[in-house]
Amino acid sequence: MTLEHRAFMYGELQQLLDTAVPWLREGVERDEKVVVVVRETGMNAVRDVLGPDGKDVEFYPSEVFYKHPVRTLRDYQGIVQDARPHTVRALAEPVWHGQSPRETREWARYESLINVAFEHSGARALCPYDQSVLPQEIIEHARRTHPKFARGEDTLHNDSYVHPKDFGNGCDSMIQLVRPRHAEYRTIESDDLHDIRAFVGERAVGHGLDTTVARTLVTAVNEVATNAVRHGIPPMGLWIWSDDRDLICEIGDNGFWHADPLTGFLPPESALQRGFGLWTVRLLVDLVELKAGWDGTFVRLHVRR
Amino acid sequence: METLVSVRRPVRELRPGDHALLTFANDEEQRNVVGSFVRAGLAAGDKVIYLAETAHARVPGAPNPPPGRLSMVALDGFNGRSFQPRVVLDALVEEIRRAEDEGYGTIRVTADMTWAVRRPNGLELLLGSELRIEHAIAPSTSVIAICEYDRRHCSPEELGALHQAHGIVVVPDPEFEDSVLRIVRTFDPTGLALIGELDASRHMVLDGVLARLVSSINGSEIHLDLSGLGFIDLGAINMLADVAARRAGHGPLVLDRMSPQFRTVMETVGWHMLPGLRLSDDQ
Numbered sequence: 001m002t003l004e005h006r007a008f009m010y011g012e013l014q015q016l017l018d019t020a021v022p023w024l025r026e027g028v029e030r031d032e033k034v035v036v037v038v039r040e041t042g043m044n045a046v047r048d049v050l051g052p053d054g055k056d057v058e059f060y061p062s063e064v065f066y067k068h069p070v071r072t073l074r075d076y077q078g079i080v081q082d083a084r085p086h087t088v089r090a091l092a093e094p095v096w097h098g099q100s101p102r103e104t105r106e107w108a109r110y111e112s113l114i115n116v117a118f119e120h121s122g123a124r125a126l127c128p129y130d131q132s133v134l135p136q137e138i139i140e141h142a143r144r145t146h147p148k149f150a151r152g153e154d155t156l157h158n159d160s161y162v163h164p165k166d167f168g169n170g171c172d173s174m175i176q177l178v179r180p181r182h183a184e185y186r187t188i189e190s191d192d193l194h195d196i197r198a199f200v201g202e203r204a205v206g207h208g209l210d211t212t213v214a215r216t217l218v219t220a221v222n223e224v225a226t227n228a229v230r231h232g233i234p235p236m237g238l239w240i241w242s243d244d245r246d247l248i249c250e251i252g253d254n255g256f257w258h259a260d261p262l263t264g265f266l267p268p269e270s271a272l273q274r275g276f277g278l279w280t281v282r283l284l285v286d287l288v289e290l291k292a293g294w295d296g297t298f299v300r301l302h303v304r305r
Numbered sequence: 306m307e308t309l310v311s312v313r314r315p316v317r318e319l320r321p322g323d324h325a326l327l328t329f330a331n332d333e334e335q336r337n338v339v340g341s342f343v344r345a346g347l348a349a350g351d352k353v354i355y356l357a358e359t360a361h362a363r364v365p366g367a368p369n370p371p372p373g374r375l376s377m378v379a380l381d382g383f384n385g386r387s388f389q390p391r392v393v394l395d396a397l398v399e400e401i402r403r404a405e406d407e408g409y410g411t412i413r414v415t416a417d418m419t420w421a422v423r424r425p426n427g428l429e430l431l432l433g434s435e436l437r438i439e440h441a442i443a444p445s446t447s448v449i450a451i452c453e454y455d456r457r458h459c460s461p462e463e464l465g466a467l468h469q470a471h472g473i474v475v476v477p478d479p480e481f482e483d484s485v486l487r488i489v490r491t492f493d494p495t496g497l498a499l500i501g502e503l504d505a506s507r508h509m510v511l512d513g514v515l516a517r518l519v520s521s522i523n524g525s526e527i528h529l530d531l532s533g534l535g536f537i538d539l540g541a542i543n544m545l546a547d548v549a550a551r552r553a554g555h556g557p558l559v560l561d562r563m564s565p566q567f568r569t570v571m572e573t574v575g576w577h578m579l580p581g582l583r584l585s586d587d588q
Contacts, residue, residue, distance in 0.1 A: 194485055223539045226540060277539045
């Protein structure tokens with residue numbers, strides 16, 4: 001069962017309702033699992049127009065559902081799994097305002113990853129984009145991350161669509177890792193990482209993280225450092241610093257890890273599956289950036305202070 | 306009631322002058338502790354004195370004892386008088402004197418005295434004798450004693466009184482111990498307790514200990530107590546899932562108590578990431 005992943009450009013709420021509500025109703029009639037994730041402003045309108053047809057529909061405000069792209073993918077995966085044998089139909093509108101360029105890039109990547117993560121799920125997703133307020137950059141992303149467009153009741157083929165691997169490569173090429181001079185450095189000598197953990201834990205608390213967040217960061221750092229020791233080329237090391245928003249840990253080695261652009265984004269089936277480690281790291285911290293080049297492989301972990 | 310803080314000491318750390326109490330949960334725990342005690346003694350050239358039901362009983366840790374180094378004191382040799390704890394303990398003390406005369410530097414004594422608790426007035430008689438033993442051993446520079454009692458056959462009050470009579474509680478030797486991680490066998494329930502920190506540098510150690518445990522227990526449940534684990538890495542979580550998967554069809558791997566760090570990780574990724582693992586109900 002293939003995925004149907006369509007973008008829908010609208011300018012007024014009424015247009016959204018005219019297209020989305022009959023589509024949602026169709027899902028209810030077909031006994032699909034119907035989910036509505038829209039911004040709070042549109043939620044009540046969708047609910048009102050659906051009326052009694054919406055009694056089995058699940059509603060989530062976008063502001064709550066779209067906080068962290070990798071966690072949102074995990075949550076959608078949970079919905080798809082729980083719904084089986086029914087398929088899922090989701091009206092899915094991410095949040096695009098108040099983001100740093102980095103965050104916007106990761107949410108665009110997320111839209112692209114949907115095509116791989118749910119490729120064989122039979123799910124249908126309709127993603128509304130409010131053209132009246134969204135910057136052109138976001139609309140451009142939408143064109144490159146959705147294989148189809150919805151216009152009224154019609155579905156149009158989208159020639160601008162880019163395969164998620166290519167889109168991911170594009171995102172990765174935008175990553176610039178500049179390290180401030182005041183970053184503290186520790187070398188990583190072996191997979192006995194007790195001292196590195198103690199150091200990161202102490203600095204994390206010193207930079208204002210609470211103990212649970214600090215512990216979680218330590219777990220993530222440990223995993224990335226273990227990978228560097230196992231697969232990287234010495235010297236391996238860790239830098240830590242903070243800016244006005246985040247605490248940042250970067251683990252580097254001298255090797256060249258040409259990672260698949262989908263690595264660690266897609267939820268594994270279980271802890272036994274390859275990729276469980278990096279996927280968990282992505283879940284545990286706010287943002288992971290990975291960059292491999294002539295000077296080595298660098299994995300940067302961001303945690304909001 | 307007088308509060309008593311017993312010193313807990315692994316078998317291998319017992320020293321001459323120690324009069325230690327073992328309250329075992331089952332035969333397996335008894336064999337583990339007594340076996341370590343006897344084995345270490347025979348390996349070091351000590352004298353081992355062992356109280357058994359019969360003179361032909363198998364002694365844990367001594368499949369082929371060197372002649373003369375292991376003395377058995379058999380309960381069935383007392384013709385009914387054995388039911389006086391004092392008579393039996395006198396016989397043990399006599400064996401100790403003989404070993405001293407023979408010039409042994411260290412003399413190890415161990416006796417399962419559960420039967421004595423169950424005699425009329427048993428506990429009272431026993432405590433009197435234990436006091437004599439305590440006074441005889443504490444100043445000794447050669448004798449180490451372990452008094453064994455089966456927890457299943459003693460009331461909490463009796464166990465409390467026995468604790469009062471012994472300065473030291475002996476516990477099993479850790480399966481592994483270094484400055485970062487300690488792995489301890491548990492017997493009630495069957496499993497392991499992990500204390501300290503676990504990262505990739507010690508995966509092989511845990512894998513080895515788990516494999517030994519799995520092969521020794523015939524497919525029953527394995528419980529892991531992780532409450533003392535300050536850190537567990539994602540690779541170790543993967544390993545636990547792997548052990549659970551390999552045991553499909555046998556008793557499950559049960560996580561009894563989790564450290565906060567482990568719980569946070571699992572709540573983030575979802576417990577379904579650990580198929581085959583069971584969480585005990587008390588958490």
